[in-house]
Amino acid sequence: MPGTHPALPGGARGGTSAAVPGDLLTELDRLLAPSVRSLRRACPVDLTFGGGLAPGARDAITIRHLDGHLGHTLRDLQVRAGYGLGGKVFATGRPLVVRDYFNTGHIVHAYDRAVAPERIETVFAVPIRAGETVVGLLYLAQRDDVAIGDRIVARAVEHTRRIERDLAVAVEVRRRTAAHDEAAARDHRAVADARRELDEAIALIDDPHTRDRLRQVSQRLHRITTAGDDAAEPVADGTLSARELDVLQLVATGAANGDIAAELGLRPNTVKAYLRSIARKLGAANRTHAVSLAREAGLLP
Incomplete structure (x- = not known):
């Protein structure tokens, strides 16, 4: 349920400047599934959810993983840069928290219809980065108008940094494996070519x-x-x-x-x-x- 997207205050813009490699996004999606569950246990909070850029997308995060949810209105929600709390985090690249979610004036309320069934009051959103690019979002939410303490914030940020480190390692492993396979293929072709030349020479001996x-x-x-x-x-x-x-x-x-x-x-x-x-x-x-x-x-x- 994407909702409508009114003009952003002050002409704010967000999103990535270039398409992110599909293998990186696939790996991020794989990491997010268990991370959303473990984050809710570690904090603890009423609800955790998150998602990454869809392959080929530059200005929208798709919420795919949830834990503690009451329904499914948030699942597959596309959060565009600049809209809602997550969209603001996506656009600025900074973690943000809001209390009294439905009445706050600090965000563009583009996704209230999707959020309402979850009865969320306090939400904290953290960007997930690959290098300098925001490639995903991780959310923590409470159904009471309570502050999210420094300890929970620190745990959430550390959890996100762990995802980023695991993502960087996985992508580097894939890069090196691909480079090795390419080099091996070149060597294989070179040996095969040399053997063909040798067979041709043998016929002349x-x-x-x-x-x-x-x-x-x-x-x-x-x-x-x-x-x-x-x-x-x-x-x-x-x-x-x-x-x-x-x-x-x-x-x-x-x-x-x-x-x-x-x-x-x-x-x-x-x-x-x-x-x-x-x-x-x-x-x-x-x-x-x-x-x-x-x-x-x-x-x-």
């Missing part, structure tokens, strides 16, 4: 001993680039790749597709794909013919 040694190197590189993954569909380039030779060597021993898959850590369908590629490259009619042609070409002992 006449000496069997040298060719076999280089094939062993190629096979080690292949294990590095396919560790934990199924082999990709082979590419027909006129010569057998190191992995195709692995498959064909096992075919020559009489191994079935399932045995080859188990030996090389492949799926049976991947073995079939290699066999199709081998037959195409060698011009073989079947697997027995492929072994015969490979021996004639000196590819197999």
Whole structure:
């Protein structure tokens, strides 16, 4: 229930200047769910609630988490910068408290219809920051017109700082993990490219001993680039790749597709794909013919 939004006194404005990354907001939402509950136990107060920016939003906080509530009128309420107590905190970036909520003149009463069923009298709101940007709000409320003491204020602020620290750590972990994965992917591609070049060079070597040694190197590189993954569909380039030779060597021993898959850590369908590629490259009619042609070409002992 967003309510209406009259012009702000003095032309006040708020909100963030740039969109906040979606993964940060997802992590904030995850942290808020238990934090709202633990904050109410720690203070204690009648009601706690809070929320963060919706992905892509710049000027509104969505209340998603509540504890001690009487109904659901506050859930999914969008609090725009400058409107209501939370909107004022969002706009200024400072914690604020009001007593006699419905009669105070210090806020724009844009959300009274949503707040009324909760019978709130005293409310304290704290901004949640990521760096210099307000990305969420945390509220404490009493249903009596009583002061929220310094001890409760200190606990609420410390609770919020803890959320901010946890959020910063989680985002940094995600950033470093993403950077590591990107670097690993680059290294993987570089090794795969080097192996392809090596296979092309092997096809030009006449000496069997040298060719076999280089094939062993190629096979080690292949294990590095396919560790934990199924082999990709082979590419027909006129010569057998190191992995195709692995498959064909096992075919020559009489191994079935399932045995080859188990030996090389492949799926049976991947073995079939290699066999199709081998037959195409060698011009073989079947697997027995492929072994015969490979021996004639000196590819197999």
